[in-house]
Amino acid sequence: MSQTVADPAGAPVSLEQRFQDWIDAERKIEPRDWMPDAYRRTLIRQISQHAHSEIIGMQPEGNWITRAPSLRRKVALIAKVQDEAGHGLYLYSAAETLGASRDDMVADLLTGKAKYSSIFNYATPTWADIGAIGWLVDGAAICNQVPLCRTSYGPYARAMVRVCKEESFHQRQGYEIMMVLAQGTPEQKQMAQDALNRWWFPSLLMFGPPDDQSPNSAQSMKWKIKRHSNDELRQRFVDMTVPQAEFLGLTIPDPDLKWNDERGHYDFGDLPWEEFYAVLKGHGPCNRQRMAFRNKTFSDGAWVREAAAAYAGKQKARQAAAVQAA
Amino acid sequence: MTAAHSEDLFRYALRLGDDSLILGQRLGEWCARSPEMELDIALMNTSLDLFGRARTFLTYAGEVEGKGRDEDALAFLRDVGGFSNALLVEQPNGDYACTIARQFLFDAFDVSFMTALTQSADATLAAVAAKAVKESTYHLRFSRDWLVRLGDGTDESHDRMQAGLEEMWPFLHELFEMDAAEQRLVDAGIAVDRQALRADVMARIGDALTEATLSRPADGWQPVGGRRGDHSEHLGFLLAEMQWMQRAYPGSQW
């Protein structure tokens, strides 16, 4: 691209350079500002994937709403799953400011063209999984999301501020569930331990491939879409979570996990990357179920969406006729 | 408070709690299944309002009863015959039109009911009603708007809305049913005279049906029995799901 503009001294600079200077100066990009196509595409992909994850994420937890073991737990879970729908909508709304239409983004989700976070392809067979998701999955998500509140694209950053503010109750909700189980009957404690065993490694995989195998990271960091590397955030999560597990009296299922005084961090064992890529390819425990469910929901609802649009059209025509008659 | 009076009040709070609890549970089934993501949030909001009410009514019922049963004991440890909700609220969700029909009939009644209950001589019931009437006003606005959209939308939505209405209509009548216990509480200035609400509620319903281009279903079969524990088969399945954890792990804290 050869488009240029003049810098304050009158020397020509490329639009890309001016854009990068702007970002380097920690200024925000707003919807109608000039931006490189690749920046726009990267953001649309990332924000819509994030939105899809929130929407698919309603399934593994939503299926416990009708079975929650107390009314207090039930209302908390409803409010939480409702927030997830809300977060999905904030994020679709942010992506739309980049010129993507929600219908297209949703269509990409339904056909499998767009991805969502693999974590939601794991199953929630017991009530303890609801605790583990809140504690670990939301905990990992918060590690990922807090830096996004300062991401370079204004509408995304603003959406993430809302999301992070609301998420803070999610993790506490999950941890409280785990705490009650861990202090409960032996059967309940076992239930909590089993859930931790199921969710520990998948939670660590949520941060994405190791830095040396993460092809898009460098560019995203340069654009300040992303501010910390995958490994850095993963380490932060482990350091934060180990003491929480100790407090619960539960055992993290990693024999290699130990404190490293020299590094000032916990060391942990190899992660199951084969599993990561398998789930990404669609071979996780619930990929098919999640997609089938979302597709069925979408097609079952088509007549409702059409009806509302038809009614709005009729109303508009009636108002126009009334104005004409007056 | 006499023992007989206290028994009546316990049963009354339980009825109100059960209506909210069972309808809230039904709406909860929609989570992640709604026709559009915005509707997931909307239906969950109504569900949360109803569970909020259910908790207050059931807690109060437990206090009046005085046998140490709390909201969870009442919600999770009674069997079908112990529930006193109206048959309407236990009806399955069906399609979205069916759910809207059930919700609209309930809301159309509930706005009048809760408004009247704010005048109750029982301070607890009056306080819950003062909060509930605001919620119900919004619920009615939501369900009525959708009744009209679907009724006056496409041919398909019109047919589905009419069918949903036909499905739910028979259960409307039970909402107006009075028995001796409620009548005693009405006489004491505590309960609402349900019969006295009929004209307003039916006018509200008729008005909405006209706007929605729907026809009023014929009054034929008018089942009752929910208030004394005679329920449809549907309630057992609902309870099996809702109570499963408490039944599978008796006496545990959650």
Next chain:
Amino acid sequence: MSKVNWPLWEVFVRGKAGLSHKHVGSVHAADAEMAIANARDLYTRRSEGVSLWVVPASAIVASDPADKDSLFEPADDKVYRHPTFYDIPDEVGHM
């Protein structure tokens, strides 16, 4: 695949009496009533507002970022519009 577009509405929330409405995001809705309902459910779940505006996104006219310099820079050198431009002795007191 069925594609019925519910149009986009921009949402403005008044946080409390005394504040102006502030843009918070957008919703999709088939009609204005639904837009209010959806905005209420999405943006005021935690008592964030006392009043809502929804505006069809297509009705918003925005300035062009390319005009930013010509629209807004000319104001930068009009320092005499600001109170600190004027020298008033301290003895006069607060003004």
